[in-house]
Amino acid sequence: xxxxxxxxRSRAQRKAEAKALKAKAKLEAKLEAKDARKSAKAxxxxxxxxxxxxxxxxxxxxxxxxKAQEKVVKAEAKANAAKAKALADAKAFSPTSVxxxxxxxxxxxxxxxxxxxxxxVAARGQLTALQASRAGVAPEVLRQFSGHGATLSARISTTxxxxxxxxxxxxSAEGSAFVSAMTARLDNLAIAVDTAxxxxxxxxxxxxQSIESELAAIDADILAxxxxxx
Numbered sequence: 348x349x350x351x352x353x354x355x356r357s358r359a360q361r362k363a364e365a366k367a368l369k370a371k372a373k374l375e376a377k378l379e380a381k382d383a384r385k386s387a388k389a390x391x392x393x394x395x396x397x398x399x400x401x402x403x404x405x406x407x408x409x410x411x412x413x414k415a416q417e418k419v420v421k422a423e424a425k426a427n428a429a430k431a432k433a434l435a436d437a438k439a440f441s442p443t444s445v446x447x448x449x450x451x452x453x454x455x456x457x458x459x460x461x462x463x464x465x466x467x468v469a470a471r472g473q474l475t476a477l478q479a480s481r482a483g484v485a486p487e488v489l490r491q492f493s494g495h496g497a498t499l500s501a502r503i504s505t506t507x508x509x510x511x512x513x514x515x516x517x518x519s520a521e522g523s524a525f526v527s528a529m530t531a532r533l534d535n536l537a538i539a540v541d542t543a544x545x546x547x548x549x550x551x552x553x554x555x556q557s558i559e560s561e562l563a564a565i566d567a568d569i570l571a572x573x574x575x576x577x
Contacts, residue, residue: 380571387567496540499558503537509569
């Protein structure tokens with residue numbers, strides 16, 4: 348009495364079937380997460396190829412603009428130097444010529460110095476933008492860091508911001524556990540970036556590659572958590 352359901356199955360059979368369904372669902376979720384990571388990896392590979400071509404063209408453009416600005420500055424400096432020399436040669440070493448030369452120099456300095464400074468600032472800004480685009484982070488985030496691992500530190504910071512959004516979206520116990528686990532992994536990667544700064548070049552390069560791979564895996568896990576197939 349009470350050991351069998353209306354369809355003839357025992358309680359043990361129903362329990363076993365429920366357990367099998369739960370295991371199947373867990374396996375399917377695991378396989379889906381694995382597929383998502385593979386898809387994300389393939390997408391990143393395609394994105395890197397596309398960014399590589401785009402960055403190559405941007406570097407050409409930046410280089411051409413830099414050369415053009417440099418030519419303008421050199422041409423103006425050369426013309427101004429020629430004018431100053433002509434004035435000096437007109438009356439060599441006379442008090443009048445010396446005063447005239449100093450006057451010309453004072454007049455030209457506010458023009459030449461700002462042009463050279465703007466060219467230098469523009470070149471640095473273009474380099475930062477290229478590095479940020481290559482790392483997939485915003486230029487203003489990259490500017491907050493320095494050193495050989497600046498781009499990796501910027502990526503870690505960006506991923507932390509993504510985790511904060513995940514935490515805001517999912518406040519369940521499982522969601523909180525996920526965010527805590529990912530945060531701990533990011534903390535370890537940040538320490539690894541700092542440690543790699545003092546390593547020899549070859550060893551540091553290997554460490555950075557490992558850190559980058561781990562960051563890619565964390566990004567894939569976050570996307571999978573959000574139900575996004577990259």
